[in-house]
Amino acid sequence: MIKNLVPILIFLGLLASCGEKETKTSESKHAxxxxxxxxxxxxxxxxxxxxxxxxxxxxxxxVESVLTAPGKIVATVLPSGAGASQNIILFDNPELSSNYTQLLQHRTNINQIQNINIKQKQLELERTKDLLAHGLATGQDLLTAETELSIERSNLLNERSALLEHETQLKSSGFNAEVLQKAKTGTAYLICDIPENQIRKIEVGQTANAVFTSFPNDTIPGKIAAVADMMDASTRMLKVRVELNNADKKLKTGMFATVSFGMSExxxxxxxxxxxxxxxxxxxxxxxxxxxxxxxxxxxxxxxxxxxxxxxxxxxxxxxxxxxxxxxxxxxxxxx
Known part of the structure; x- marks a missing residue:
């Protein structure tokens, strides 16, 4: 009797084991x-x-491909209506416009302080020293002259520091202050972002073609005018400035475009x-x-x-x- 029970117990154990495996498999499938x-x-x-x-x-x-990137007209160069020698740069970003305007003002201030104010104060100091030597001025007069010259030199340092700050802001946005000052009327500047691993395929002077949302059937040729010196740390993109001919004033500041760069690699x-x-x-x-x-x-x-x-x-x-x-x-x- 006991001998007959042994096979039955083994069989029941195997069934129970199979049941556990099926349950685990089922649970795994439904997890x-x-x-x-x-x-x-x-x-x-x-x-x-x-x-x-x-x-x-x-x-x-x-494969042969064309690198495309979204872009936007960020500045256009217009003639001054008042007949001034400096053209008007119309930016799409008010902060950028403010930076450029202040930069021009600081350059004017630097020229005034360096070439006029300081030279004048130096002459006044030399004259005061000469008068003091002949008993026609006091020590207080000399101190005043020295202080006034020191103030002008301090003003010059402050103006140069402010100028550097505005130049940095312009460069981070893809612009060069010298280029903007020499820009010709009828020029439009388009900025687009290029991935870090494609930078080696982009060169200054290279041809670029822009198709604007406003003019989907027109391809407007241009050229790469500059590549920014600073990479965006978060997006790993680099700003590229494309120069376009806008003599007919067709392109407006703020317009969006798709820019294509032909690549032979x-x-x-x-x-x-x-x-x-x-x-x-x-x-x-x-x-x-x-x-x-x-x-x-x-x-x-x-x-x-x-x-x-x-x-x-x-x-x-x-x-x-x-x-x-x-x-x-x-x-x-x-x-x-």
Whole structure:
């Protein structure tokens, strides 16, 4: 009798073990993905759960492309209606306009103090010293003359410091004060931002073509007049100033455009258009960082080539990104 019970107990034990495995498997299948790091990381319970998302490995392709960047007319040069020798620079940013106006005033002040005031006070000091030597002036007169010269020299230092501050503000916005002062009437300046990893392909004097929202059927040629000296620390973008001919006054300060720069080099990463999701004007893909995890990555896009899109920054060769199911990952990452 006991011998017959042993096989039965073993059989029941196996059934119970199988039941536990089925329960764990079922629980695993129904477990929800874990979203963390402000939606940037999405972890799945197992590899079977993540198999729904089709991926591709990215790599550089030999393609020819055009670098495009959004731009805006930030300044136009107009003749002075009062007949003044200095042209009027009409900025889209009131703060920039104020910086430029104050810069011109400080330069005028520096010229006045350096070439007139200080020279005059130096002559007065020498004259006072001579009068003192002949008993025609007092020590107080000498002290007053020395103090007045010292004040003018201090004023000169203050004016130069203020001038430097306004020059720095202009440069951070992509402008050079000397260029603005010499700018010809009928010139329009357009500023656009270029990704850090594309800077080597941008040169002063290079041709650029602008298509404005206001004139979608017109391509207006221009040239790169300057590249800013300072990179934006948060966006890793560099400002490029494009000079356009605006003799007909067609272009207005504040107008938006798409600027294209022809590029002969061809080593670019491209991705399927299905892999890209866009939220509030910013573009993302989902990079598979482990067998059960995706990471949201912001990218800088270039032009479309068929059903693929050039990527200028944000991805490296041999990274694996989601192609099918990107919209579902978008919903998990952003919560909708």
């Amino acid at each position: 929800s993905p874990i979203v963390s790091n402000d939606g940037k990381s999405i972890s799945f319970p197992d590899e079977e759960s993540i198999s729904f998302f089709e991926t591709e490995t990215v790599g550089s392709n030999n 061809s080593d670019f990463i491209s991705v399927s258009e299905n892999a890209v999701v866009t939220i509030q004007g910013r573009h993302y893909v989902f990079v598979k960082t482990s067998p059960t995890e995706f990471e949201r990555r912001e990218i800088q896009l270039g032009t479309h080539m068929g059903k693929r899109i050039i990527v200028f920054s944000g991805l490296e060769n041999d990274e694996e990104i989601a192609v099918e199911g990107a919209m579902q990952l978008k919903g998990l990452s952003f919560g909708y």
